[in-house]
Amino acid sequence: MSPPEEPAVEQVDVAANLAAVLAAIAAAAVAAGREPEDAALVAVSKTQSAAAILPAIQAGQRRFGENRVQEAQGKWPALKAAHNDLRLHLIGPLQTNKVRDAVALFDVIETVDRPKLARALAREMDKQGRRLDCFIQVNTGEEEQKAGVWPEQVDDFIALARDELGLSVRGLMCIPPVDEECSLHFALLRQIAQRNGLGELSMGMSADYEVAIQFGATLVRVGTAIFGARKPYP
């Protein structure tokens, strides 16, 4: 009798997935009357190993997103040492006690969402002499459990972060509620950015990045469509 078969291991072709996502991004931009390169891809590599990430780097992808400072510290210093033009985005919540490590490792912080954090980032960037690009995370769905500045407070918060503290605020970021029409949230984010003179919009994930591009996204954050399904965090 032949031995039982090994359980099937899901084979993910990262390079092929990446190429397909990049083509879809360019097509969505053109369909929206924009230039094909107007929306950049942040490849979200949370929970993925360095071995899984490497094919994306080798295929030319340069922007990556991670949710957790400590997890990123485990894999990115070596990858960044080998590829000096990588841009690492923090897209998860940042605790003030991790600000020093975050400023040292990341290039963009997309989740600035409260005065205490904005002040800590400004101080730490001065100290390290590193000026990271920042995005203000907006809680467009006004969800109690979710991070982000609420829409009615965001103008004041942008003024604090950008004008008073001198952070390099490039734009806004949002994660729409799972059970709502994402386009309403994308439109709201765009409206807030326009009235505050901010040019960048980080919005859209695997399920809705094409819609986000239609609504003006300049960065889309895509994980599953490139790297396959994630194991959940323990």
Ligand SMILES: *Cc1c(COP(=O)(O)O)cnc(C)c1O
């Ligand atoms: C995980 C994550 C993504 C990517 O989500 P996918 O559905 O896997 O594309 C994007 N943005 C944030 C903030 C995330 O936490």
